[in-house]
Amino acid sequence: MTMDWNHLRSFLVLARAKTLTNAARIIGVEHSTVARRILALEEAFGTQLFKREPSGYELTLDGLALVPRVEKMEQAYLQIENNHHPLQGRVRIGTPEGFGTAFLARLLAQCSQQYPQLSIDLIPIPKMIKLSHREADIVISIDRPKSGPYIITRLSDYSLKIYGSRDYLTQSAPIDSLSDLTQHRFVNYIDDLVYSSGLYCLERLDLPVNAHFRSSSILAQQIAVSAGAGLAILPKFLAHDKPELQAVLADQVSFKHTFWMLTFVDLQHDARIKRVWDFLRQQAEQQQSILLDDSLTATSC
Secondary structure: OOOHHHHHHHHHHHHHHHOHHHHHHHHHHHHHHHHHHHHHHHHHOOOOOEEEEOOEEEOOHHHHHHHHHHHHHHHHHHHHHHOOOOOOOEEHHHHHHHHHHHHHHHHHHHHHOOOOOOEEEEEEOOOHHHHHHOOOOOOEEOOOOOOEEEEEEEHHHHHHHHHHHHHHHHHOOOOOOOHHHOOOOOOOOOOOHHHHHHHHHHHHHOOOOEEEEEOHHHHHHHHHHOOOOOEEEEEEHHHOOOEEEEEOOOOOEEEHHHHEEEEEEHHOHHHHHHHHHHHHHHHHHHHHHHHOOOOOOEEEE
């Protein structure tokens, strides 16, 4: 029996994605094409491979038995492809602005030097990159998706503290307790332009403080704080190499966020995606002293 690889791949993608719409988007065809391929495959095998459930397309026992066989074919296919085209192509990475610019850019430059045939697009912007819209191959986000045909991993936690410039702190009222913060100016996000509720840390201080300088850009906030505009809650990785910045009440106030990394299930075995994915995980593990303050029990915000 001769099998069409497009039919088998559609079977594997649907088994992972659960819906015709998601599977079609991953493959890049119409959902009717996926449905037609599955029907042809079921006719060829003479058995039902999927059953329709409220959660989506669920594998039958025969479908479950077929998965490992097709996955072996997928691995063989990818190995052939990778041998002919070793780590070449383009990988697009979408990240939060500060993390991409201040932390990842220099590390990805190393990756690019190691694999000169691999092209890397880094998209560090102050908004949510939508993997579902194919805006990137790998997305790093502070919000974990609740559903979707994604492979998701916790990349790293990271700490945030209150920072001020040394000049500003020298010329301003002393800060010995939380209540002293009410005497100071703050730098913060613009409320109606905050792309994730996880960025609301200043509001969680539960103090009557107001931002006198606001920006949708965390990099702009850091620059403003360094120039003496006031205090701000900044990620440690953004401030650690800025000698002009000093942490305030470091033993009393610390927040913790999490970076999640995700890609589509159909991309997880692509050699270029896997190499960059593994590189990012390895670098996050090696750079924990820059990302996270382990000496404190931080509050998730």
